[in-house]
Amino acid sequence: MWPLLCQWLAGASVKAAAQSLRLPFALETLYQLLQRLRRRLPVLRPLLGQKQKAPESADADPLGQTIRHFESVFPTAACPLQAFQMVFARPLMG
Numbered sequence: 001m002w003p004l005l006c007q008w009l010a011g012a013s014v015k016a017a018a019q020s021l022r023l024p025f026a027l028e029t030l031y032q033l034l035q036r037l038r039r040r041l042p043v044l045r046p047l048l049g050q051k052q053k054a055p056e057s058a059d060a061d062p063l064g065q066t067i068r069h070f071e072s073v074f075p076t077a078a079c080p081l082q083a084f085q086m087v088f089a090r091p092l093m094g
């Protein structure tokens with residue numbers, strides 16, 4: 001999921017990112033996962049804020065802002081989403 005989010009943040013469409021990564025999911029599944037992640041932002045953002053203030057972001061999309069926040073809180077993690085779950089002992093998707 002993290003590589004997909006990074007490509008999306010860099011400007012690729014979800015479809016283009018999924019195709020370039022050769023993800024084994026139907027496109028509809030990826031859109032549903034992204035919607036689920038968006039619904040979790042009210043829980044995820046305050047937890048990230050406990051570790052570090054959100055970085056300045058030109059992203060108007062709250063998901064984009066949160067991805068940048070994940071990057072800043074877990075800069076050395078191969079997958080910041082996994083690192084989040086390990087540090088906070090909470091599932092990412094609820």
